[in-house]
Amino acid sequence: MTTAFFSHDDCQKHNMGPEHPESPTRLAAIISYIADTELEEKLDWVRPDEITRDQLTTVHPEGYLHQLDIMQPTRGRVFTDPDTAMMPHTLRAARLAAGANVQAVDMVLSSQVTNAFVCARPPGHHAERSKSMGFCFYNNIALAAMRALKFHHLERVAIVDFDVHQGNGTVDVVQGDGRVLMCSSFQHPFYPHSHVHRQAENIINTPIAAGTSASDYRKKVEAAWLHALQDFRPQLVLVSAGFDGHRRDPLAELNLESEDYLWLTEMLTSVAHDHAGDRLISTLEGGYHLQALAEGVAAHLEGLTAV
Numbered sequence: 301m302t303t304a305f306f307s308h309d310d311c312q313k314h315n316m317g318p319e320h321p322e323s324p325t326r327l328a329a330i331i332s333y334i335a336d337t338e339l340e341e342k343l344d345w346v347r348p349d350e351i352t353r354d355q356l357t358t359v360h361p362e363g364y365l366h367q368l369d370i371m372q373p374t375r376g377r378v379f380t381d382p383d384t385a386m387m388p389h390t391l392r393a394a395r396l397a398a399g400a401n402v403q404a405v406d407m408v409l410s411s412q413v414t415n416a417f418v419c420a421r422p423p424g425h426h427a428e429r430s431k432s433m434g435f436c437f438y439n440n441i442a443l444a445a446m447r448a449l450k451f452h453h454l455e456r457v458a459i460v461d462f463d464v465h466q467g468n469g470t471v472d473v474v475q476g477d478g479r480v481l482m483c484s485s486f487q488h489p490f491y492p493h494s495h496v497h498r499q500a501e502n503i504i505n506t507p508i509a510a511g512t513s514a515s516d517y518r519k520k521v522e523a524a525w526l527h528a529l530q531d532f533r534p535q536l537v538l539v540s541a542g543f544d545g546h547r548r549d550p551l552a553e554l555n556l557e558s559e560d561y562l563w564l565t566e567m568l569t570s571v572a573h574d575h576a577g578d579r580l581i582s583t584l585e586g587g588y589h590l591q592a593l594a595e596g597v598a599a600h601l602e603g604l605t606a607v
């Protein structure tokens with residue numbers, strides 16, 4: 301069995317400006333790094349199709365989708381929040397990134413591949429049901445969860461988010477939904493400063509102080525997540541994989557290294573192995589130091605392809 305690797309050239313056409321950290325070069329850096337490793341031959345490369353409107357409405361109201369449609373400019377850029385810009389290629393890229401997540405669910409649940417990594421952008425975990433923010437428009441991982449729950453009729457899906465920023469958008473979508481267990485580690489206090497204190501039973505927030513060592517991060521995450529995930533017995537494991545907790549990342553102050561991303565991946569593949577028949581889908585969120593991002597993704601893929 302194999303690991304699917306989803307990517308599409310049009311995801312690199314979305315460009316929020318030369319100084320913006322969420323840049324097309326992130327995908328280029330990952331893909332060129334992988335091309336020089338043995339990973340390239342182990343991966344099943346897939347070009348995704350765009351997500352459909354009906355699939356988008358499993359998470360986002362039609363009014364919000366329409367608002368984005370009419371905001372997208374035919375030239376130049378329009379900001380939807382101080383950090384997030386739309387330009388003529390934005391929604392095409394967003395539909396491909398979201399479509400890749402849905403397609404990955406279909407492929408993994410039909411046993412065409414063992415697991416999958418979606419190497420696409422824009423990212424998704426800050427996008428709330430009716431609000432784009434934090435470089436995100438459609439919530440990719442929530443759309444994957446809804447595909448698994450509503451179309452494939454799974455009963456228990458775990459979402460694990462190890463991006464350095466809390467996935468406020470995903471919390472907004474899944475809080476209170478007992479079919480989903482969300483485990484989320486993030487630097488705190490830090491952006492996005494919302495949804496951190498929500499007390500929904502299905503959300504496990506694991507705040508991490510700036511400057512925390514990698515070994516302390518591992519201890520906190522393992523203590524907070526592992527038994528909870530094992531008790532939940534997910535039929536599918538979804539991962540919001542952000543690599544901005546890396547020591548070299550310019551946007552945050554945690555101290556993770558590539559080996560920590562391999563450790564995280566092995567913990568999650570072991571949960572998927574024990575309960576979900578190895579079924580796991582991971583999607584790219586943040587990560588803004590290009591070399592650290594590429595190395596972190598490669599370590600993550602090393603763990604996924606070892607299953």
Ligand SMILES: [Zn+2]
Binds near residue numbers: 542
């Ligand atoms: Zn982030």
